[in-house]
Amino acid sequence: xxxxxxxxxxxxxxxxxxxxxxxxxxxxxxxxxxxxxxxxxxxxxxxxxxxxxxxxxxxxxxxxxxxxxxxxxxxxxxxxxxxxxxxxxxxxxxxxxxxxxxxxxxxxxxxxxxxxxxxxxxxxxxxxxxxxxxxxxxxxxxxxxxxxxxxxxx
Numbered sequence: 268x269x270x271x272x273x274x275x276x277x278x279x280x281x282x283x284x285x286x287x288x289x290x291x292x293x294x295x296x297x298x299x300x301x302x303x304x305x306x307x308x309x310x311x312x313x314x315x316x317x318x319x320x321x322x323x324x325x326x327x328x329x330x331x332x333x334x335x336x337x338x339x340x341x342x343x344x345x346x347x348x349x350x351x352x353x354x355x356x357x358x359x360x361x362x363x364x365x366x367x368x369x370x371x372x373x374x375x376x377x378x379x380x381x382x383x384x385x386x387x388x389x390x391x392x393x394x395x396x397x398x399x400x401x402x403x404x405x406x407x408x409x410x411x412x413x414x415x416x417x418x419x420x421x
Contacts, residue, residue: 357413364390365407366399373401
């Protein structure tokens with residue numbers, strides 16, 4: 268009989284401890300759900316502010332572009348609109364020095380085969396100060412897209 272009583276007592280202790288554990292986890296889940304709700308509201312608020320800011324920036328960009336086009340029409344010249352594109356995440360411009368042959372007759376014999384690697388090395392080393400007869404050094408822009416790994420989520 269004492270074995271049965273002991274087993275009943277042990278099972279009651281287990282049920283009580285499981286009930287306490289259950290209450291603890293229910294409370295924890297309620298707190299977690301509440302915190303997630305607050306975080307989602309903050310995220311929505313930030314997204315709305317970012318969207319409003321971007322819309323304002325786009326309006327300013329369009330206004331500037333319209334003004335440039337209006338002035339070009341007034342002068343009866345083609346409009347030169349540079350870097351008026353809206354900002355896009357992970358995209359920026361990179362300037363690279365390039366070269367092209369202006370007059371093949373003036374190119375020195377050392378570069379006559381148009382040693383691309385040699386000319387490019389000289390241009391990279393000296394920049395726009397590279398003076399190679401018959402070669403023009405200029406800036407060329409290219410669009411660069413970076414990976415999403417560098418971007419913090421909004």
